[in-house]
Amino acid sequence: xxxxxxxxxxxxxxxxxxxxxxxxxxxxxxxxxxxxxxxxxxxxxxxxxxxxxxxxxxxxxxxxxxxxxxxxxxxxxxxxxxxxxxxxxxxxxxxxxxxxxxxxxxxxxxxxxxxxxxxxxxxxxxxxxxxxxxxxxxxxxxxxxxxxxxxxxxxxxxxxxxxxxxxxxxxxxxxxxxxxxxxxxxxxxxxxxxxxxxxxxxxxxxxxxxxxxxxxxxxxxxxxxxxxxxxxxxxxxxxxxxxxxxxxxxxxxxxxxxxxxxxxxxxxxxxxxxxxxxxxxxxxxxxxxxxxxxxxxxxxxxxxxxxxxxxxxxxxxxxxxxxxxxxxxxxxxxxxxxxxxxxxxxxxxxxxxxxxxxxxxxxxxxxxxxxxxxxxxxxxxxxxxxxxxxxxxxxxxxxxxxxxxxxxxxxxxxxxxxxxxxxxxxxxxxxxxxxxxxxxxxxxxxxxxxxxxxxxxxxxxxxxxxxxxxxxxxxxxxxxxxxxxxxxxxxxxxxxxxxxxxxxxxxxxxxxxxxxxxxxxxxxxxxxxxxxxxxxxxxxxxxxxxxxxxxxxxxxxxxxxxxxxxxxxxxxxxxxxxxxxxxxxxxxxxxxxxxxxxxxxxxxxxxxxxxxxxxxxxxxxxxxxxxxxxxxxxxxxxxxxxxxxxxxxxxxxxxxxxxxxxxxxxxxxxxx
Amino acid sequence: xxxxxxxxxxxxxxxxxxxxxxxxxxxxxxxxxxxxxxxxxxxxxxxxxxxxxxxxxxxxxxxxxxxxxxxxxxxxxxxxxxxxxxxxxxxxxxxxxxxxxxxxxxxxxxxxxxxxxxxxxxxxxxxxxxxxxxxxxxxxxxxxxx
Ligand SMILES: Cc1cc2nc3c(=O)[nH]c(=O)nc-3n(C[C@H](O)[C@H](O)[C@H](O)COP(=O)(O)OP(=O)(O)OC[C@H]3O[C@@H](n4cnc5c(N)ncnc54)[C@H](O)[C@@H]3O)c2cc1C
Numbered sequence: 001x002x003x004x005x006x007x008x009x010x011x012x013x014x015x016x017x018x019x020x021x022x023x024x025x026x027x028x029x030x031x032x033x034x035x036x037x038x039x040x041x042x043x044x045x046x047x048x049x050x051x052x053x054x055x056x057x058x059x060x061x062x063x064x065x066x067x068x069x070x071x072x073x074x075x076x077x078x079x080x081x082x083x084x085x086x087x088x089x090x091x092x093x094x095x096x097x098x099x100x101x102x103x104x105x106x107x108x109x110x111x112x113x114x115x116x117x118x119x120x121x122x123x124x125x126x127x128x129x130x131x132x133x134x135x136x137x138x139x140x141x142x143x144x145x146x147x148x149x150x151x152x153x154x155x156x157x158x159x160x161x162x163x164x165x166x167x168x169x170x171x172x173x174x175x176x177x178x179x180x181x182x183x184x185x186x187x188x189x190x191x192x193x194x195x196x197x198x199x200x201x202x203x204x205x206x207x208x209x210x211x212x213x214x215x216x217x218x219x220x221x222x223x224x225x226x227x228x229x230x231x232x233x234x235x236x237x238x239x240x241x242x243x244x245x246x247x248x249x250x251x252x253x254x255x256x257x258x259x260x261x262x263x264x265x266x267x268x269x270x271x272x273x274x275x276x277x278x279x280x281x282x283x284x285x286x287x288x289x290x291x292x293x294x295x296x297x298x299x300x301x302x303x304x305x306x307x308x309x310x311x312x313x314x315x316x317x318x319x320x321x322x323x324x325x326x327x328x329x330x331x332x333x334x335x336x337x338x339x340x341x342x343x344x345x346x347x348x349x350x351x352x353x354x355x356x357x358x359x360x361x362x363x364x365x366x367x368x369x370x371x372x373x374x375x376x377x378x379x380x381x382x383x384x385x386x387x388x389x390x391x392x393x394x395x396x397x398x399x400x401x402x403x404x405x406x407x408x409x410x411x412x413x414x415x416x417x418x419x420x421x422x423x424x425x426x427x428x429x430x431x432x433x434x435x436x437x438x439x440x441x442x443x444x445x446x447x448x449x450x451x452x453x454x455x456x457x458x459x460x461x462x463x464x465x466x467x468x469x470x471x472x473x474x475x476x477x478x479x480x481x482x483x484x485x486x487x488x489x490x491x492x493x494x495x496x497x498x499x500x501x502x503x504x505x506x507x508x509x510x511x512x513x514x515x516x517x518x519x520x521x522x523x524x525x526x527x528x529x530x531x532x533x534x535x536x537x538x539x540x541x542x543x544x545x546x547x548x549x550x551x552x553x554x555x556x557x558x559x560x561x562x563x564x565x566x567x568x569x570x571x572x573x574x575x576x577x578x579x580x581x582x583x584x585x586x587x588x589x590x591x592x593x594x595x596x597x598x599x600x601x602x603x604x605x606x607x608x609x610x611x612x613x614x615x616x617x618x619x620x621x622x623x624x625x626x627x628x629x630x631x632x633x634x635x636x637x638x639x640x641x642x643x644x645x646x647x648x649x650x651x652x653x654x655x656x657x658x659x660x661x662x663x664x665x666x667x668x669x670x671x672x
Numbered sequence: 673x674x675x676x677x678x679x680x681x682x683x684x685x686x687x688x689x690x691x692x693x694x695x696x697x698x699x700x701x702x703x704x705x706x707x708x709x710x711x712x713x714x715x716x717x718x719x720x721x722x723x724x725x726x727x728x729x730x731x732x733x734x735x736x737x738x739x740x741x742x743x744x745x746x747x748x749x750x751x752x753x754x755x756x757x758x759x760x761x762x763x764x765x766x767x768x769x770x771x772x773x774x775x776x777x778x779x780x781x782x783x784x785x786x787x788x789x790x791x792x793x794x795x796x797x798x799x800x801x802x803x804x805x806x807x808x809x810x811x812x813x814x815x816x817x818x
Contacts, residue, residue: 114706114707117706521691531784637717637718637751638719641723654716656722660729667683667733
């Protein structure tokens with residue numbers, strides 16, 4: 001099917017297409033003018049414009065032109081190549097051409113969207129870039145994708161609801177899964193919730209049914225207390241190294257150790273509201289049920305078990321796996337306000353929403369009256385957007401210098417859901433809800449707000465730059481704390497609300513995963529969450545092939561969205577690994593044996609094992625050394641290209657000659 | 673393809689890595705931030721492929737400034753950033769010999785979300801070129817000197 005011949009530059013018949021991108025490009029760039037200029041080029045057989053080249057109709061035009069006009073090269077100016085280069089390679093292949101006879105020019109992100117203030121300049125730039133594209137297209141050679149065996153084995157990092165869902169879905173497609181969880185127990189943050197919106201179900205019950213499916217699945221292996229420590233390779237063939245810590249206790253001595261342990265530390269499962277032992281279970285019913293030693297806090301002193309003094313030892317082990325694809329589901333952590341912010345960590349009556357949920361969970365049934373630290377609670381204030389939607393110049397950046405300017409999305413609904421549940425149980429409590437905007441997004445989630453209103457929650461609206469203040473009430477006051485602020489529902493009226501408890505609806509921040517980011521070379525966004533290639537078109541993929549994202553590691557999400565993302569990530573992994581082989585772009589070094597003199601300069605600068613070697617061959621009756629590339633080992637970096645004194649090596653598809661031709665085109669003055 | 677010399681503006685070539693500067697430039701676009709149109713951004717896998725000869729030829733053809741936006745420590749290619757730095761360094765020497773102002777070539781690590789550093793590099797190169805003028809004038813002056 002694909003054309004293998006490589007016409008000389010002067011014989012190329014190029015089809016050029018310039019996309020309006022529904023106005024995204026054409027609102028700034030004079031797209032018709034660009035096409036008109038392209039028609040002047042001697043190698044251009046046809047130049048067309050279209051409202052949307054990526055649409056079925058747009059692609060059909062290209063396919064038909066290839067067939068009917070005998071095009072042997074295609075250049076399309078459209079959105080970023082990261083979005084549709086792949087799409088258009090498919091188009092070109094369907095037209096009957098080798099897919100690498102296509103060049104994509106980015107005219108949206110790198111032209112119309114950045115030059116809206118200068119349409120003339122943007123049009124001229126589009127012409128220049130398109131000419132450069134044509135110059136490259138003239139020199140393109142047919143290439144075949146490199147086919148490599150892919151390990152039908154996925155690694156899922158993180159055992160929260162997203163990681164669990166992804167693992168289960170991948171295994172459901174017949175692919176082996178190794179799931180690693182850093183802590184001793186599965187479940188992540190969902191295990192710390194009680195009833196959850198929108199179902200009203202108990203979070204741990206739902207979680208446990210998923211954990212049960214995962215732990216009994218024959219294709220899933222779970223390693224708790226485990227982390228990725230090294231990674232090499234590429235999609236289909238990642239060599240990963242995992243380090244596991246031991247639980248410290250096992251079998252017979254586990255329960256005895258738990259009973260005998262006396263060292264206590266703040267319980268992170270309850271966000272420090274209670275204490276737990278250093279030999280612990282996260283909560284009753286957790287999985288695995290075997291307790292574990294908290295190595296971070298264990299003081300190393302012996303514990304007396306059945307008359308014997310036992311010192312726990314953390315026997316770490318590392319093991320290697322070959323993995324085809326990786327799902328990162330490392331989750332989030334609730335924002336922790338700095339000491340003193342809204343009285344947090346200074347006034348005992350100020351809690352975060354996650355702490356409040358734990359407090360509710362820790363109660364022993366319905367005790368008739370809600371209490372906080374032994375005092376009855378009759379008036380509560382909830383304050384939204386704590387740690388979210390910060391404004392430059394108003395709020396302090398985080399210690400890393402980054403401002404939390406994003407909306408954490410989940411907190412509005414989570415807060416109102418908790419408030420509604422609370423009022424079902426304690427209808428006499430008064431709730432004052434201080435908000436900036438109520439964002440209970442999602443199908444019918446507006447009902448959380450209307451229900452709260454019906455339950456007589458008093459809403460008070462603040463401005464982002466005038467957030468409420470929480471102060472201790474004067475001695476002898478009826479309530480321990482006062483929430484002061486301006487209410488813009490009543491024209492900025494100054495209010496002072498005495499309450500027994502303040503709940504801070506804190507936002508979400510990603511868990512620190514810089515080690516993974518560095519190892520895998522995946523990008524983070526401005527907000528520190530892991531970044532996908534494209535929020536709409538490639539929403540779970542990272543730019544690193546074979547590494548995908550699931551859940552709140554990527555952005556604030558509720559459980560449903562985390563599971564949706566996890567299922568999407570699993571589908572992506574399944575597509576990649578189902579065939580047991582992956583196809584890689586053929587962008588690897590290629591030696592021109594006519595020019596190679598066997599100097600070995602390429603090997604000296606190559607950092608990839610066995611990517612290039614010198615082999616003995618016979619040329620004109622003489623035994624000579626020549627460079628030979630093993631494509632599977634070559635990264636296509638091009639170190640060798642600049643090193644070769646004879647210009648005998650190039651990266652296929654990205655040749656120096658392509659760049660020289662593009663520079664020629666760019667330096668040509670164009671008249672518009 | 674009429675050749676004209678009407679609006680003469682310095683030409684800036686940006687060699688931007690797919691894992692760094694090119695994605696960074698896309699990000700600048702997604703944010704709809706403006707910069708000058710005299711920029712031509714070419715995607716590269718790793719600029720370690722470019723020899724001194726390539727850069728010099730580009731200047732001789734009339735590129736007034738080149739910004740190599742590589743991925744620095746974010747590069748997916750082992751040894752790529754180091755070799756890029758070596759090649760740029762060698763090029764500086766050659767530029768010195770040929771009387772090409774070395775400010776015309778800049779190596780900058782730009783990440784996928786580095787919108788401010790991206791704009792800073794483009795603006796600074798424009799300022800530099802406004803100060804030092806066109807490369808071809810510089811090369812012509814060199815010719816006269818000989
Ligand atoms: C106060 C509050 C209330 C909420 N209420 C609701 C609600 O009512 N309804 C709803 O739908 N959603 C609610 N949510 C959101 C819900 O908690 C999240 O959507 C969900 O827990 C996200 O799951 P996850 O798997 O993405 O992340 P996590 O639960 O954070 O799981 C990530 C897991 O990865 C592990 N991990 C991290 N780094 C590594 C590493 N390097 N190696 C191995 N493992 C690692 C962690 O230990 C953790 O187990 C609420 C959130 C908050 C803060």
